[in-house]
Amino acid sequence: MTKRKNGAQIGHENVELVKSWIAERNFHRDWHEYAFNNRINRKALAQELDFARSVCVQNHAVRQLLEEAEGYWFQKKDEDKKSHEAARERAEKKASIQNSNNSALISRVAELEAENRDLNNRLKAFELQQAMIEGGSPGFKI
Numbered sequence: 001m002t003k004r005k006n007g008a009q010i011g012h013e014n015v016e017l018v019k020s021w022i023a024e025r026n027f028h029r030d031w032h033e034y035a036f037n038n039r040i041n042r043k044a045l046a047q048e049l050d051f052a053r054s055v056c057v058q059n060h061a062v063r064q065l066l067e068e069a070e071g072y073w074f075q076k077k078d079e080d081k082k083s084h085e086a087a088r089e090r091a092e093k094k095a096s097i098q099n100s101n102n103s104a105l106i107s108r109v110a111e112l113e114a115e116n117r118d119l120n121n122r123l124k125a126f127e128l129q130q131a132m133i134e135g136g137s138p139g140f141k142i
Contacts, residue, residue: 011055011059011061011062014049014051014062015059015061015065017049017051018049018062018066019065021045021048021049022065022069025069025073031069031073032073035073035074038070038074038075039070039074040066040069040070040073042056042057042066045066
């Protein structure tokens with residue numbers, strides 16, 4: 001005759017099953033496959049571990065383990081989302097500053113190009129005058 005387990009023993013076994021299941025999910029990082037409304041899908045969990053769904057509610061240790069895992073797995077998304085949003089805002093601010101700097105540099109380059117054209121035109125005029133003087137044009141003597 002085999003000895004049957006009492007409720008406390010079954011409850012302890014269920015806690016150990018859930019602990020190992022959570023450790024396995026953490027190792028494989030596949031908890032998103034068990035997500036349902038940012039919570040662990042109790043039905044899928046109960047089917048996989050072969051116990052009743054009520055264990056997830058009635059066994060306080062199991063319920064606490066699941067709530068801790070949910071807090072880590074699904075609330076972390078909110079934190080990640082906030083940090084990504086802050087990083088995006090910093091990147092946008094940096095990009096806008098860079099764009100304004102680029103605009104200022106483009107304006108300065110345009111000013112310098114205009115000044116360069118003007119100076120080149122003046123230089124050509126002086127070179128023509130120099131050529132006329134050296135060529136002995138009427139009215140110019142060296």
